Amino acid sequence: MTTSEALHMAEATPRDLHEYLTTFIKQALSTYLAQEQIDFAIEQLPIDLRFSAQASFGDYSMPVMPWGGKNKLARKPLSLAEALATILRNMQIPAIQEITVTAPGFLNFRLNRPFIGQVIIERVLDAGADFGQNDTGVETKIVVEHTNINSNKAAHVGHLRNSCIGDSVVRMLRSQGYHVEAQNYIDDSGVQVADVVMGFTLLQKGELQLPGGNEEMPGESFDYYCSRVYVAVGKAFDEAEQVKESQPEKLDRLKEMRKAVLHAIEHGSEPEAGPDYPLLASDISRQIVQAHLTTMSRLNVSYDLLTWESTVLRSGLWKRTFAMLRDRGLLEKPETGKAAGCWILPFGNEEEQVEEGDHSSDKILVRSDGTATYTAKDIAYQLWKFGLTDDPQIGVQFNFTPWGRQHDGRLLWSMQTSEQENESRIGEEVDPRRFGHAKRVINVIDVRQSYLQQVLYESLRRLGFTDQADNSTHLAYEVVTLSAATAERMGIDTSAGHDFYAMSGRKGIEIKADDLINASIKRMLETKPELSAETAAVAAASAIRYFMIRYNLQQVIALDMDEALRSNGDTGVYLQYAYARANSILRKLDKTGYKLPEKLELLPEQLEQSEWELLRHIDAYPRNLAEASAKLAPNMLATYAYDLASHFSDFYEHTPPILKETDERVKAFRAWLVSATVQTMGNALRVLGFVPLESM
């Protein structure tokens, strides 16, 4: 086999070893079926090719036991495997060195490693930054909604899990060619914002005291300050609740005020007297959102569009959606019972009458005071994401204005009502069809809102939008809690002896996102004091992003500070370190004046086990990325990247320094291999949302 023949193979071969071997297995199988005169559809036989469990078996193995059954080929697995092995051997495939059969029916392939290695390296370096990219999703638009923090307080680590998952999913889908729009939906018209607005008003009247002082503390950011205000208002409610027997007027006053603020925010109208709540609320929200965006940018998270709950309301989108729901007879307005005077979406089974006091599964969309619930607004928003609100029956239009340029150069847009035109508009008209109009919508929201998401999709279904309902995905993830050790260190009562303790933003029991990031940067600098501030920040971001996505989405994370800040072992820092080491080799080679040969020459006849392991993991990147993306499972990609880094470390430790290599063929091969590793690692890290560090 000459180099040119090998190159020709590279073009002719499918994208990876898996596909390459699968092709031959199918050929052999069809030969076998003809030989044995068996009439059976090959597609019915699963080809379960994988890395061999042990190196002694081979490089790739496949069980044929599932094919032997009575309703399949009705053959003994072992003899079936033997027969296939014979056929495959006769095919004289140059890339396959040896085919063996082991009990109870495995077909094992040992490959011609130098030959395969050459093809793999060639393929990676040809593709470059595109290695792993896929065009499956081209011309399909997906909206991914994530982050979604109430605009009333600082982000905490729970929000970080959301944004890290969301941003990783966005990047994975983009790697598969999808046109992805990342939307950050701001709940700026709910009770939480109202409470902070109340807090500011009460502070002004001198009716509220904040622990730590009523003013912003030196160096305190606005979102942190609002967190204190929010907690203080929550406490005021709690205290009023406790004395409601003796002083009922205290609680009544607070509730009255909250109601007034909520109404004002929802309608956006200026009050005839008293404070301008809507203006205050909008001012607070904008500042807090900017603070959240700054926090997220520290983790390299960015968005395409900000959407606002208040905009959904004030544009009339909810009103029109409500009319549509009502006109189609989907809503009810009970005159008695718990939901008297509300507009509800009925979900209860009419056959079995719910007992008084029992829970009803009906969902209230409009409260008896006429205000809309979160779910209601979310239905309208979901319709818009699919472009369904272009329907003349709804026909609500929005304006889109630039919010600002993000840290990565991506322009962030903000959705506004068509009346808000006078805000800083720059330049030309923006086609409103540019946003939304998705084929598929993915909502990254924690698992506690599963029922609400179901209601949402069921509403679409009842409106007749069944395709859209089917194309809506609730990407549910479990919450972040505090480990017992970390909770105890924060002064939380841990006498109950639980393994973990839930956070509570309302009570101020939480770890704030920026505090975690700052602590991580500090730890990086303690570990390696010579690091630049920028490198430490990137390493810290990698550590946190990795920590937030390495778990199954169904896994509750009990955040432990020691664990989250660790910078060795199975961490994001390890990935960066491996990448930096690989880059260092290339730098040093370059410094010594070494130039990689233009063409990849024949590889050494024998490859080290560590070289081979690294090669086949590189080869498997596109397949792993595609699978992780299809399953919306960032943790799968994290695991892949860790394995790759780990195999590189193994190679690094177990082969002599390339710089001192005297055998030119070996030196060239290893240099090429490091190059391919750098390319693959770098590509994977970017999909994970890391900024790859060439040195650290």
Added chain:
RNA sequence: GCGCCCAUAGCUCAGUGGAUAGAGCAAGCGACUUCUAAUCGCUAGGCCGCAGGUUCGAUCCCUGCUGGGCGCGCCA
């Protein structure tokens, strides 16, 4: 009560209808005059929660049970 999720090494977690269940941390031992030791090697550590069932084969699928978490609000 009803519904959803989780249970794998001391701890935190991967894992797959298939061969001897894997990492990291912690513990013990060892490797820096050698391309970055934020690394690597070795040792030790497992009724894969329990009991049935399906299967040639189950840690994985099904049923029941136990323990834990979450949801069931005119909050979001």
